[in-house]
Amino acid sequence: MSAAEEGVDSKLLGGSMSKDKELTFQEHLAELASRLKIVLYTLVASTIIFMALPADLSFLHNPPVFKPLVSVLLAYVREDILPTSVRLIAGEITTPLELYILASFALGVAVTLPVLFYEVYRFVDPALYPEERRMVYPFVAAFISLFIAGAVFGYKILSPFMIWALLPFFEALQVEALVYVMDF
Incomplete structure (x- = not known):
């Protein structure tokens, strides 16, 4: 197989590095940068x-x-965790927008984590011995289960x-339970 065919096969298989070829430090950094760009693009898009x-x-019916x-x-x-006696307050005029953006970002991170793990694995995979590769799957299963x-x-x-443990302090001090939404 020629080097050009090997490169094409490598790219078709989802990697840009050949398993037989040793790369320089700069080539490793370029490979890592390209994989991290994919993760960043996934995070921004999600x-x-x-x-x-x-x-x-x-x-669509009521714009x-x-x-x-x-x-x-x-x-x-909010309905699942907070009792009805607790009221959330914004505190600042921009707080609802901040919470909306932070929640979207947190969901984006949750969606991006599998992509991050896959890209890290694809980067490290050429350096692993076959017996080390076999240990990746139990580790990933344990990591996902524990997470x-x-x-x-x-x-x-x-x-x-x-x-439940903190609400009695509001009653003991006879104050209304008002919680800043960003603290929640």
Whole structure:
């Protein structure tokens, strides 16, 4: 197989490096930069999509009423975690917009994480021995399982417990439970 065919095969398989070829430090940096650009583009695109994605298509019939999916998700989290006695306040005029952008960015990061892991794996893969490659799959499975378990634990157990433990202090001081939305 010629070098040109090998390069074409390598690019068709999703990588830009040949497994048999040693690269210079600059070539490694260029490869890493190209893979990180893909991750950055995915992050920007997914964040913009989450900012613009509608919760439903009712705004087509009534244009002034556009409800983004992010606002529906934030409302769901509020209803799921906070008791009705707690009121969220903005604090500043730009806070709702900041929260909207931060929530879209957080969802964009969640969508981008698999792309990041894939690109890091593709960058490191040529340097791994076959026995090391076999160890990647159990590691990835454990990482994903523990990440999901931690996220569910934080959302379903830790957050409600923290709110349940802190709310009595409002009653003890006889103050209304007003929480800044950015603190929530």
